[in-house]
Structures are given as structure tokens and as C-alpha cells.
Amino acid sequence: MARLKVEEINFSFGYDTILEDISFEVNEGEVVSLVGPSGGGKTTLLRLCAELLDRQEGKIENSFKTQAVAFQDPRLLPWKNVIDNISFGLKAMGVSSHEREERAKEIALKFDLEENDFDKFPKELSGGMSQRVSFARALVTKPDLLFLDEPFSALDIGLKRELQDHVMELIENKEITIFFITHDIMEAIRLSDKILLLAPDPGRIVKIYDFDVPQAQRDDEYVYSQTAKLLSDREIIETFELEFR
Amino acid sequence: MKSLLKILRDFPAYLWSGWGAIASVFIFIAAWDVGNQVYGDLILPSPLETFQTLAQLFKESEFVENLMITLRRAMIGFSISLVAGTALGLLAGFFVTASMVSRPIVTILMGMPPIAWIVLAMIWFGMGDATVEFTVVVASLPIVFVGALQGTRTLEDKFDEMADIFKVPPVMKLFDIYLPHIFSYVFPAWVAALGMAWKIVVMAELLATSDGLGAALALARSQLDTASALAIVVAMVGLLMVAEYIFLEPIKREVEKWRD
Numbered sequence: 356m357a358r359l360k361v362e363e364i365n366f367s368f369g370y371d372t373i374l375e376d377i378s379f380e381v382n383e384g385e386v387v388s389l390v391g392p393s394g395g396g397k398t399t400l401l402r403l404c405a406e407l408l409d410r411q412e413g414k415i416e417n418s419f420k421t422q423a424v425a426f427q428d429p430r431l432l433p434w435k436n437v438i439d440n441i442s443f444g445l446k447a448m449g450v451s452s453h454e455r456e457e458r459a460k461e462i463a464l465k466f467d468l469e470e471n472d473f474d475k476f477p478k479e480l481s482g483g484m485s486q487r488v489s490f491a492r493a494l495v496t497k498p499d500l501l502f503l504d505e506p507f508s509a510l511d512i513g514l515k516r517e518l519q520d521h522v523m524e525l526i527e528n529k530e531i532t533i534f535f536i537t538h539d540i541m542e543a544i545r546l547s548d549k550i551l552l553l554a555p556d557p558g559r560i561v562k563i564y565d566f567d568v569p570q571a572q573r574d575d576e577y578v579y580s581q582t583a584k585l586l587s588d589r590e591i592i593e594t595f596e597l598e599f600r
Numbered sequence: 601m602k603s604l605l606k607i608l609r610d611f612p613a614y615l616w617s618g619w620g621a622i623a624s625v626f627i628f629i630a631a632w633d634v635g636n637q638v639y640g641d642l643i644l645p646s647p648l649e650t651f652q653t654l655a656q657l658f659k660e661s662e663f664v665e666n667l668m669i670t671l672r673r674a675m676i677g678f679s680i681s682l683v684a685g686t687a688l689g690l691l692a693g694f695f696v697t698a699s700m701v702s703r704p705i706v707t708i709l710m711g712m713p714p715i716a717w718i719v720l721a722m723i724w725f726g727m728g729d730a731t732v733e734f735t736v737v738v739a740s741l742p743i744v745f746v747g748a749l750q751g752t753r754t755l756e757d758k759f760d761e762m763a764d765i766f767k768v769p770p771v772m773k774l775f776d777i778y779l780p781h782i783f784s785y786v787f788p789a790w791v792a793a794l795g796m797a798w799k800i801v802v803m804a805e806l807l808a809t810s811d812g813l814g815a816a817l818a819l820a821r822s823q824l825d826t827a828s829a830l831a832i833v834v835a836m837v838g839l840l841m842v843a844e845y846i847f848l849e850p851i852k853r854e855v856e857k858w859r860d
Contacts, residue, residue, distance in 0.1 A: 405765060407765070424762070430759060430761075432776070446776075447769065476857070476858040
């Protein structure tokens with residue numbers, strides 16, 4: 356079984372310690388969320404896991420074959436149209452141009468993009484459409500491991516829900532493993548099997564929450580009640596510096 | 601290849617959009633004719649006379665030869681600027697130190713008036729091809745250099761990172777990420793450098809050679825042949841306009857279509 360195993364990671368920029376003694380595991384088919392306040396080192400940890408940053412101390416073992424990232428900003432190449440942007444990862448894998456186009460079109464339609472959008476450049480797309488394209492680009496390669504770096508945070512609730520539903524579908528079919536970064540606790544509860552709470556200065560995991568109910572059975576009531584429960588948790592209150600008056 | 605076809609396909613529509621430009625050229629010619637009526641033929645020959653002289657000039661083999669000489673000099677100088685300027689600019693752009701060191705030098709080169717270069721070149725190379733070509737290179741190379749430098753300096757890490765996730769091979773990175781971005785900076789610089797080369801070549805010829813359009817212009821001046829002088833100017837401007845609006849602008853539109 357493939358897994359991402361992180362052991363005793365320490366990381367610092369100069370004299371600033373960003374991450375301290377981080378250990379966790381993401382097993383195949385799991386959704387693991389990393390929750391914590393902004394500026395707490397979440398993205399740094401993701402970049403270490405995705406090998407976008409060089410490790411300094413500790414061990415990261417990643418036995419997934421393919422991976423993709425959906426970033427907070429869509430990062431579409433401005434000189435490529437929608438279809439070419441979506442199929443960018445496929446091109447890197449050496450898929451033939453005909454098949455690339457077909458697969459890109461298929462997933463674009465699934466993500467509610469319209470055929471007359473296919474030739475558009477990113478400058479002509481709205482924020483929501485760009486994020487859909489970015490998501491499609493990550494998912495069209497059928498990655499074993501998907502990193503999500505707050506990809507929903509700039510979207511309206513309707514679109515957020517829609518993209519989350521796409522992710523849910525993949526989760527239910529056990530087609531994907533996800534490492535998900537967010538500062539939205541409700542979002543994390545809806546999607547995750549496990550939530551890691553990352554406290555800042557220096558970034559360290561202070562608590563791990565497990566959720567056993569399958570994602571498909573989590574209705575709004577469940578999500579709200581769990582959110583309320585978490586929000587009254589002492590560690591969460593301290594980490595996010597919540598003060599109830 | 602695909603873009604080339606696209607440029608050709610869009611060409612008729614592009615030409616059709618040129619009516620406004622043609623109208624404004626005609627307004628300019630009309631104003632010119634008014635000038636002729638006010639100041640007389642010696643000071644400002646009429647557009648009709650100028651164009652007739654131009655047609656006459658094109659029948660003379662000497663003028664056509666001069667034109668070819670000038671074109672050759674401009675193209676040699678411009679080609680050197682294009683190749684060397686682009687290569688050096690890219691190189692400097694990839695190294696922070698190199699770009700810091702080159703900035704002030706470029707400012708000096710760009711701030712130096714071309715006329716000063718012509719004087720120096722005449723001392724160094726004498727009267728002839730080398731002086732003209734040198735001046736063209738010195739005046740247009742910094743423009744290309746700065747374009748290439750800026751193109752490289754403004755490459756964004758975020759696309760690099762995105763490509764790394766997909767394990768994009770280096771060659772694909774070059775063609776799909778670096779070059780489209782750099783080209784969108786370098787190409788306009790090439791166009792600007794071409795315009796500069798064309799202006800400088802005539803100026804250098806006027807002072808430093810006995811053949812070429814510049815020399816023909818000098819001759820027309822000494823003989824007070826205003827009609828010929830104007831006809832030569834019209835030929836120069838006309839050639840630049842053809843190059844710019846028929847060839848370069850359609851390409852520029854295609855390569856910059858994705859820009860905001």
C-alpha cells in the first residue's frame with residue numbers, strides 16, 4: 356500500500372524555525388487535512404511533501420507513483436488556452452496530442468466549462484472558471500496523491516461546494532489520496548478522515564482528530580455539530596487564538 | 601506553424617481594419633499640400649510632385665542601387681544586434697550579478713547620442729560600410745538587450761513550481777514556460793530596434809559614406825533639390841511602414857494575443 360510518511364521534519368529559513376518535529380502519515384485512500392492559522396507553515400510543509408523544497412532534517416517517504424497539486428492561485432499559463440492548460444500535465448507525461456485533447460475536453464465538460472470557453476486564454480476567464488481549469492489540470496492526470504493548497508478559499512460557496520463534490524466523488528470511489536491544507540475547519544470536517552492541527556511559531560502538530568463516518572454520510576447536521584465541537588476544543592481555541600466574549 | 605497559418609488567416613480582417621490609418625495618412629498629405637500652397641515649391645514641393653519624383657527615381661538604376669546598399673547595411677547591423685543582443689540579454693538575465701552589472705552600462709549606451717557614435721566610428725573605421733554598420737549595432741543592440749534581459753528577469757517561479765509537480769522535462773519547460781514569456785518581451789524590442797536601425801543607417805550614411813540613401817539625401821541637399829530629398833524621405837518612411845504594418849504588426853498581434 357502506497358503512503359506518504361513524514362518523520363521528524365524540522366525546517367527553518369535562516370534563524371526562523373518554520374516547522375518543528377513534524378511526523379504523520381497519509382495512507383492510500385485517505386484524506387488528511389492540515390488545519391492551522393495563516394502563516395503557520397502549512398504551505399511550507401506541503402511544499403516539502405511535494406518535493407518542491409529540499410528537506411533539511413527528518414525523513415519523507417513517498418511511495419505514490421503520480422502526484423498533482425491544486426494551488427490557491429490557479430497558476431494557469433497565460434499563453435495557453437483552456438484545453439492546453441488542462442492537458443499540460445498530460446503533455447509532460449508524453450500522452451499523444453490527440454488523446455490529450457480528448458481527455459482535457461472530457462474533464463472540462465465535467466467541470467461545467469462550456470465548449471466555447473475551450474479556446475479562451477486565462478485573461479478571459481473569471482476567477483471561478485480559472486480555478487475549475489486549474490482543478491481539471493490537476494485531476495486529468497489521475498494522480499494517486501493530490502495536494503490541495505487552499506484551492507477553495509477564494510471561491511463563492513456555490514462553486515466551493517461544486518468542486519468539493521468532485522473531490523468527494525473521487526474519495527468515495529477510493530480513487531485518490533489527498534493531503535489537504537486549509538484554514539477552514541468546516542471544509543476540513545466535510546472532507547477528511549483525519550485532521551492535523553498545526554500550531555504556529557514554530558509550526559508543530561499539536562493534535563490529531565479522527566473522523567470515522569464515511570464522507571458520503573456526512574450531512575450538514577453532522578458537519579455543523581462536529582464544527583461546533585471542534586471550535587470548543589481547547590487546542591483549537593489556543594491555536595487560532597479564538598476568544599469568545 | 602499553427603500560429604503562422606493563423607496570422608495568414610486573420611490577415612484580410614487585419615488589412616480591412618486599416619482604413620482608419622489610411623484616412624489619417626491622407627489627412628497628413630492634405631496638410632502637406634496646404635504647406636506647399638503657402639510656402640511654394642522650393643521650400644515644400646507638393647505631394648504630387650514628390651510622388652512623381654519618387655516614381656522617376658525608381659526608374660534610375662543608381663537610386664535602386666543606393667536603396668539596396670542602405671537596406672543591406674541596415675540588415676547587417678540589425679541582424680548582429682538581434683542575435684548578439686538577444687543572446688547577451690538572456691545570459692545576463694539568468695544571472696543576478698550579470699544583470700546588476702549590465703544595467704548601468706546599458707544606460708550609458710542608450711544615453712549616448714548616436715551622432716557621437718558616428719563621429720567616433722568615423723575616426724576608428726574611416727568612411728565606409730563599417731562605420732555605418734557599427735553605429736547601427738551600437739544604437740539598436742541595447743534595445744534588444746534590455747528586452748531580453750527583462751523577459752528573463754520577469755520569469756515567474758510559480759509556473760516553474762507548477763511544472764515541477766508534473767515532472768515536466770527541461771526541454772518542454774523551455775518551450776512551454778520560458779520561451780513564450782521571454783518572446784513576448786523580446787519581440788517588441790526587435791521591432792523597436794528595427795525602427796532604430798533604419799533611422800540610424802540613413803543618418804550615418806549622410807555623414808560617413810558616398811553611397812546609400814543617406815548620401816543621396818546629402819547630394820539632394822547640396823543641389824537644393826527639395827523634391828528629390830522629400831522623395832527619398834517618403835521612400836524611407838514608406839519602407840518602414842510596410843515592414844511594420846504588413847509584416848511585424850500581424851505577428852505581434854498573434855504572439856501577444858494572450859496578454860492583458
